[in-house]
Amino acid sequence: MLSAAALTVGVDVGGTSVRAGVVDADGAVLDTARAPTPRAEAALEATVARVIGELAGRHPVEAAGLALAGFITPDRRGVRFAPHLSWRDAPVADRIAARTGLPVVVEHDANAAALAELHFGAAAGAPPPSTTVFVALGTGIGAALLIDGVLFRGAHGVAPELGHLRVVPGGRPCPCGKAGCWERYCSGTALATTAVEMIAREPGLSPALRRLVVDDPGRITGRRVAAAARDGDPLACAAVADLARWLGEGLALVADVFDPELVVIGGGVAASAPLFLDDAREHYASRLTGAGRRPLARIRTAQLGEDAAVVGAARLAREAG
Template identity: 50%
Template structure:
């Protein structure tokens, strides 16, 4: 029996569960979404949301589906079954694959969300044709992934690519992972919001536009709002994004020393700031790269699949796993 070519991809973030039916060309044919209840990130809550999304998509899809791929924002074990630790969700050694497999009548595969996004950009996006690719996703925190010779590098225990928790400032800001000074405390959406709120709370006249946009309530400041302000010409918002970009470039220079990729792909919500973020990142990258001027420089590219890279990659990785385990009729003949 020929394996269906469509698969469901699920992207789990700190605030939402997004899903889609994805075909073999990376096209999202159907979509569904559930928003995470405020501060309700307990495993059973998120699991229920995943099952709801999968059921909605299966019922709406008019063709067979081969598998479900989950892209989770956390440390995923090498067995692609267990979420070992999720800084932004209440998951600790959570057997997510087995829990879902009891409720979903399809093969289930779990992967880190940045691994899924990296795979999608390499298969269908801006990373096509690049043999050595590093993905960095900027959202609530920072995720990362490494692809070498057509394979995602998961590491011995499955936790490779957690670049956001490299310490770049010893004794710096406390991170949700438990350490201080992690990269994501300086180059993520959370960092952008923290710095914007700090300026408004300080009563800085430089933050007058940001304060006016939220009626003086700093709790209404969000990353997309700061990005929009910058794109509309607010110099302070642009400066905040440039600072995030500089920290991004410094971290990328360090990663270049470790992996020597041909390209970095920058994804996640914060990357939608475009040149306001990436131009300062490229500048800082060139200034901090070891051996600068004497070595080839990796390209720094904006992800092309935007917010859907995670679910597209999760679906394609799951389909790939099923195809490897279940040869079609021609292979069996």
């Protein structure tokens, strides 16, 4: 592990942008850099190295961590598959280290965010023994499992893929190749899909959202549906209620498997948690096996927002350095 005074860089490598930050030992982000995400593999690696180098030119950083959505090798050196990036069975850590001259570690973005929340956010201070599940609601669902403060990655480094639990056999198709996955009913994408389906059934219920669909169905986004729900739009409120129900259903399944003491809800959709979290808690409590005769997990929203993956990746770099 690096010294307490060392600075590290965390990089959130997303499908549209690469966000990097210099992070100190207390989890504070001191400086940032950003660039669009290139499609080609070599250009992607050059971009990641460039944003790290930009920050290293302004601060005495000693290591870097990368966070991304994908299958990471157990040694956290390589990327087996990343659906929104060009890496396939690539030794990413070694390549970026060669370009930057810094030690580099790679981690799943949900794992990185969960680690950040453990040390600096919503899961801080949980005494062992403890089991914490982190659920990131965004385009899909990312998830992480912390057992006594240690990330659980499974035998091959890909656990836990909670977003692809099948909750509706033969349901909505999922990019993973299955149908009816939890994230198809409980995510920002799911919120938009539900709204579009409701508009098709009851077009007069939300004239404002219906106009968007007529012009271009792609203009209906989870963010716009949430905004409409905050304004009291009845159809948007119904779509959010549906998301709350599926969040509760899924969390009950997760609790039956892991029996967590704490569930942390993060990701972009968590910004709208006041619209749905209380209802989701009620659905979770009613659907849990042995409901009323066993302790319920505490369900909290994440505290670090979009910085979570950056902070967590930087923390991992500190621990691995």
